[in-house]
Amino acid sequence: MTNKNISMIALVIGMAVAAQAQVSPTTIKEDFKPSSVNQPGHDYPQVNSQGYARFRVKAPQADSVRVSLGLGGRGGTKLIKGADGFFTGTTEGPMDEGFHYYHLTIGGGIFNDPGTLNFYGSTRWESGIEIPAADQEFYALKDVPHGHVQQILFPSKSTNTSRRAFVYTPPGYDKEKSTRYPVLYLQHGWGEDETAWSNQGHANLIMDNLLAERKIKPFIIVMTYGMTNEVKFGGIRSFKIEPFQTVLTDELIPYVDANFRTYADKTHRAMGGLSMGGMETHTITLNKPELFDYFALLSGGTYTPEELKNKPKVKLIFMSCGSKEKPDGVINAASALKTAGYNAVSYVSANTAHEFQTWRRSLHELAPLLFRN
Amino acid sequence: MTNKNISMIALVIGMAVAAQAQVSPTTIKEDFKPSSVNQPGHDYPQVNSQGYARFRVKAPQADSVRVSLGLGGRGGTKLIKGADGFFTGTTEGPMDEGFHYYHLTIGGGIFNDPGTLNFYGSTRWESGIEIPAADQEFYALKDVPHGHVQQILFPSKSTNTSRRAFVYTPPGYDKEKSTRYPVLYLQHGWGEDETAWSNQGHANLIMDNLLAERKIKPFIIVMTYGMTNEVKFGGIRSFKIEPFQTVLTDELIPYVDANFRTYADKTHRAMGGLSMGGMETHTITLNKPELFDYFALLSGGTYTPEELKNKPKVKLIFMSCGSKEKPDGVINAASALKTAGYNAVSYVSANTAHEFQTWRRSLHELAPLLFRN
Known part of the structure; x- marks a missing residue:
């Protein structure tokens, strides 16, 4: 192992x-x-x-x-x-x-x-x-313009079916006809699925509220199922990245770039994930350095300067966790990466554990750092 | 009563x-x-x-x-x-x-x-x-181009919140930039909500398959919650149409026409519903004859020539039910309407009752009749 x-x-x-x-x-x-x-x-x-x-x-x-x-x-x-x-x-x-x-x-x-x-x-x-929560306003349903969350069924040859993903498009996406947007690919954790980030995470409301406050640039979020090889209860030991990596990089990203008004390049593409989704993000961003310029691990591990040494430069490395996890990990990792010249950011959510409040807050911290340049 | x-x-x-x-x-x-x-x-x-x-x-x-x-x-x-x-x-x-x-x-x-x-x-x-079911292929997930089902949150002053609806857009909607589409407003039954037509009804797959077979013209479907006045268990006696009618006609339709590429006129707008949604369709189409040119009641009652006498002409009146309901009702109603000069169609689903198989089949029969002229 x-x-x-x-x-x-x-x-x-x-x-x-x-x-x-x-x-x-x-x-x-x-x-x-x-x-x-x-x-x-x-x-x-x-x-x-x-x-x-x-x-x-x-x-x-x-x-x-x-x-x-x-x-x-x-x-x-x-x-x-x-x-x-x-x-x-x-x-x-x-x-x-x-x-x-x-x-x-x-x-x-x-x-x-x-x-x-x-x-x-x-x-x-x-x-x-x-x-x-004391800070629940940032993910509350408010009287602001709302983006849409689209269920898409994209063709997947590698798994011989049509697979489901949800795509958040920011307010105004359907009205405007020509604006293009960057994309964040955002993964759920072990035992969850592609519904988690909007149902439990309120990712769409977090975005709507940040946009209404003009704190972020508009971008698209794509969420799909990350346990492609059908991990059963306790079966995470047998988890292999390849089936999901193929779905994400060879099937989903091309579908999104063909069907939505994206900027289809590394500079305008981020990958992030929580827990097991962070592990997937870590592995895939290192395996496919030509695809993403922004990496985000939410209670999902860390990067080291050694891993990134011979890879193309990236614009942002974001690592977070709850204060009831082991926050030294992300703090020390960000510090080591900064010393080595990387734009690394750590965030620790106060008084939360390995749960969605940590990840809602992490997305709220991450979003303003994405696609700034 | x-x-x-x-x-x-x-x-x-x-x-x-x-x-x-x-x-x-x-x-x-x-x-x-x-x-x-x-x-x-x-x-x-x-x-x-x-x-x-x-x-x-x-x-x-x-x-x-x-x-x-x-x-x-x-x-x-x-x-x-x-x-x-x-x-x-x-x-x-x-x-x-x-x-x-x-x-x-x-x-x-x-x-x-x-x-x-x-x-x-x-x-x-x-x-x-x-x-x-023997005919399950018409709502099966197949390797055909798939439309998207969008969750929208539209502003509703009358209920002082943002309300949820789901919008089916046909395959290619996001790729094309200028094509406009007609719209079917499609309601669930008592005790159900805006998730029913896609989750239980597979409305999106029925549309995808009909489009792949070139049996229908592409159109948008909009599904929202029809029990606006918060009917509780057994509370249907106190149901009033006005709160929902206001949400649908004054808030949702204008939002959809502003945010999606629709043809925003009567000729390109249909309303249909199952069971209680049929009753809502019946009442609202008669109250607001300037809005819809196609009416569909799925196990949801009938129209009479008397009700329609002093109203503007409509293009289609579709009434259906399961053979285990009382199919004479829709058959006789269509017959009376045809005699009176209306384009009325009845459909009876074989060996089904007041359940979703009746309504899946009804949508499958209805869709090819919509927006033909």
């Missing part, structure tokens, strides 16, 4: 311990409100102003209902059955700000909470909950 | 009894295969060549697991617990061809089958299963 494989496994394990609540002696404030990602008309789960989550699930004949969130290492939150047939419970401590995946265990089986929307993570559609 | 309200309630009740299996003495063939809408890597539920569905759910400590599909009036399919902790069971008879919503009852609560993708129906994200 190579070092790269070991790093990938470490990332996956990192995901498993994320979203731990912290035990707190504080009195729980009774100002609970429905989570913003509940299904329409559903009052539970709820979240209070301290970040505690409260769950309520109808299962009058069940013996036990457990929520996978709460205290990661201690089996989550056990709900208590009431006389009305509903199981109810509150996390032992406040949760980290932002989005968390979770599921229920009922009768020994794993099911989703019927109160919430589902999000693809851990190679399944999971329940989701949103703990309001 | 008006007659219109009564019709709507009848439609909703119709939905509840759909998808009934028929008891059959046939031997069950052991050629079960995973349903095409299972989650990646999941082997169950399965379907055999006769249309029987088999379910398998892990819940070792549960007392009972029931599937809502099978025999609608008799409580669905009860699964039997095996020594391995999995509950397994097969429908008592074959299911109708096409797509069916369902859910599990475990411990007295309603949950989704972790094996399948979820689809928004009955005002919740439900499990789905696909019974392969």
